Amino acid sequence: MPDDDRQRSHWAWGWAHKLPDENARRLLAAQVSALLGVPPGGFAPREAVPLAAARIAPSRAAPPPALAAFTTADDETRARRTYGRAWRDQWRGFHGDFAAAPDLVARPRDEREVEGVLEWAAASGAWVVPWGGGTSVVGGVEAVGGRERAPAVVALDLGALEQVLEVDTVSRAARIQAGALGPALERQLAAHGLTLRFFPQSFEHSTLGGWIATRAGGHYATGPTHIDDLVEAVRLVTPTGVWQSRRLPASGAGPSPDRLALGSEGAFGVITEAWVRVVPRPRWRASASVRFAELAAAVDAARAIAQSGLWPANCRLLDAREATINMVAQNACVLVLGFESADHALEPWMERALAIARGAGGEHAPPQYRDEGGRAGGGEAGRWREAFLAGPYLQPALLSLGIIADTFETACTWDRFESLYRDVTGAVREAARRLCGAGEISCRFTHVYSDGPAPYFTFIAPARAGEEERQWAELKRAASDAVIAAGGTITHHHAVGRTHEPWWRKERPEPFYRALAAAKAAIDPKGIMNPGVLGLTGGDAAR
Numbered sequence: 198m199p200d201d202d203r204q205r206s207h208w209a210w211g212w213a214h215k216l217p218d219e220n221a222r223r224l225l226a227a228q229v230s231a232l233l234g235v236p237p238g239g240f241a242p243r244e245a246v247p248l249a250a251a252r253i254a255p256s257r258a259a260p261p262p263a264l265a266a267f268t269t270a271d272d273e274t275r276a277r278r279t280y281g282r283a284w285r286d287q288w289r290g291f292h293g294d295f296a297a298a299p300d301l302v303a304r305p306r307d308e309r310e311v312e313g314v315l316e317w318a319a320a321s322g323a324w325v326v327p328w329g330g331g332t333s334v335v336g337g338v339e340a341v342g343g344r345e346r347a348p349a350v351v352a353l354d355l356g357a358l359e360q361v362l363e364v365d366t367v368s369r370a371a372r373i374q375a376g377a378l379g380p381a382l383e384r385q386l387a388a389h390g391l392t393l394r395f396f397p398q399s400f401e402h403s404t405l406g407g408w409i410a411t412r413a414g415g416h417y418a419t420g421p422t423h424i425d426d427l428v429e430a431v432r433l434v435t436p437t438g439v440w441q442s443r444r445l446p447a448s449g450a451g452p453s454p455d456r457l458a459l460g461s462e463g464a465f466g467v468i469t470e471a472w473v474r475v476v477p478r479p480r481w482r483a484s485a486s487v488r489f490a491e492l493a494a495a496v497d498a499a500r501a502i503a504q505s506g507l508w509p510a511n512c513r514l515l516d517a518r519e520a521t522i523n524m525v526a527q528n529a530c531v532l533v534l535g536f537e538s539a540d541h542a543l544e545p546w547m548e549r550a551l552a553i554a555r556g557a558g559g560e561h562a563p564p565q566y567r568d569e570g571g572r573a574g575g576g577e578a579g580r581w582r583e584a585f586l587a588g589p590y591l592q593p594a595l596l597s598l599g600i601i602a603d604t605f606e607t608a609c610t611w612d613r614f615e616s617l618y619r620d621v622t623g624a625v626r627e628a629a630r631r632l633c634g635a636g637e638i639s640c641r642f643t644h645v646y647s648d649g650p651a652p653y654f655t656f657i658a659p660a661r662a663g664e665e666e667r668q669w670a671e672l673k674r675a676a677s678d679a680v681i682a683a684g685g686t687i688t689h690h691h692a693v694g695r696t697h698e699p700w701w702r703k704e705r706p707e708p709f710y711r712a713l714a715a716a717k718a719a720i721d722p723k724g725i726m727n728p729g730v731l732g733l734t735g736g737d738a739a740r
């Protein structure tokens with residue numbers, strides 16, 4: 198088992214030692230009581246079932262001799278490769294429920310061993326679930342139905358493939374193995390003065406292959422927002438051969454092989470490496486935050502900046518509740534702006550963006566400028582960054598108090614935002630109050646485009662003991678129904694997986710889906726690759 202495994206929580210996001218302790222959780226309970234207007238003392242911290250006492254489904258398979266050197270049926274290793282990090286995943290892990298554990302975990306050391314796993318699976322009918330960092334929040338790594346429908350399920354952990362293999366400093370691209378976690382690939386690129394500059398909130402525990410497989414969103418708020426924009430070429434081991442696209446800055450040669458690999462969620466094969474576009478590490482940074490009394494004015498400012506051609510690296514709009522909960526500002530909307538460059542000082546860009554924001558009615562303190570790698574921040578922008586990094590540890594802390602807290606995200610055109618915001622927040626607040634007796638929801642923009650924002654919602658509600666999973670599912674349904682009805686997408690960057698498939702079905706064109714299912718059948722005729730994600734089940738999927 199890799200060393201990092203022992204330091205990671207077996208059920209919650211991130212490092213075990215970073216989970217808030219009992220005192221911190223009691224404080225959190227008091228804050229949530231005040232926020233939700235429920236009596237203090239109702240939320241008592243409980244402890245997770247330790248892994249040694251957890252119920253881990255027994256393995257049904259011994260490592261096949263050809264794979265034995267890098268495959269294990271060890272209980273703890275399997276339990277740690279059972280779920281992603283959605284609320285429901287953490288809930289089951291907290292209660293020691295690992296009924297969906299895979300039978301085997303394979304950790305290939307090279308591409309030939311990846312091929313070996315696929316050959317064995319094709320011959321035996323076993324299911325293969327590619328495993329990057331296991332941070333999926335859409336059921337992407339849980340082999341639902343595998344115990345009933347396949348003789349074995351193997352989690353294929355890419356973690357041993359974590360090298361930056363080549364750096365092309367002329368074209369500014371790097372060939373990187375798919376299992377590299379964010380910090381590992383950045384460390385290796387830093388030796389060349391370069392960065393992928395792709396920072397999803399899950400950066401520390403997610404992988405390049407996972408980002409490509411899910412079309413992840415990093416934290417450039419404009420410009421190259423998705424990993425799609427950074428992928429130059431991709432290499433995928435499929436059950437029917439290797440899929441290697443050519444390194445090109447762009448190509449108009451028909452539908453793009455990279456585009457089909459992007460977002461394939463392990464259903465077509467295993468991404469083993471990719472050429473990605475890298476940039477010099479930024480030298481100049483500028484940051485500022487602008488307050489608005491009204492959301493509509495703040496949205497106008499964000500839209501005008503998104504349409505200005507300034508392309509800020511950061512352009513996050515927090516509604517008043519989001520700013521208050523994160524202790525960024527009290528009862529005001531806040532637009533956090535950031536620019537960065539390795540090439541030039543940024544005053545003109547920042548000054549122009551602030552002029553646009555003032556024109557929409559915003560007020561701000563002087564912007565901060567840093568060079569030579571110093572981090573712009575402090576003030577509201579700095580407080581926002583700290584809240585953003587600590588955020589993922591709050592969800593499991595709240596879960597341990599019997600509080601449901603979760604996030605969902607979408608994108609819509611600017612003309613629809615006002616009604617989407619009203620309808621979605623209204624539907625979730627109503628569902629939370631009906632189901633749980635209280636509830637709150639807040640919103641921020643994670644990304645902005647010239648034609649629309651990507652709103653990201655956080656909701657919180659006190660669960661009723663014994664009904665938590667059902668309540669979470671109903672809240673998720675209320676949110677997803679409202680997003681689709683309001684003209685948004687079911688996901689801007691969290692992917693489809695298994696959880697979002699019923700709503701993705703409502704937005705995808707049917708002929709397109711038939712083509713996708715036919716592609717799956719051609720590439721993976723025995724249906725061994727992560728069956729169920731994207732609603733694709735293999736040879737029988739063309740429906």
Ligand SMILES: Cc1cc2nc3c(=O)[nH]c(=O)nc-3n(C[C@H](O)[C@H](O)[C@H](O)COP(=O)(O)OP(=O)(O)OC[C@H]3O[C@@H](n4cnc5c(N)ncnc54)[C@H](O)[C@@H]3O)c2cc1C
Pocket residue numbers: 210281282283326327328329330331332333334337338355375376396397398399402403404405406407408409410411412413414415461462463464466467468469589690691692727730
């Ligand atoms: C706290 C938190 C914050 C998050 N923040 C963001 C965010 O800011 N932006 C964002 O986009 N997402 C975010 N996510 C979601 C998640 O981190 C992303 O979907 C991420 O891209 C998953 O990467 P991973 O390496 O963990 O993949 P996994 O969770 O291991 O896998 C995800 C899917 O990709 C497939 N897969 C993984 N590796 C490969 C491979 N090499 N070849 C083929 N298929 C593969 C899996 O089978 C699965 O279907 C967040 C999640 C959490 C828990």
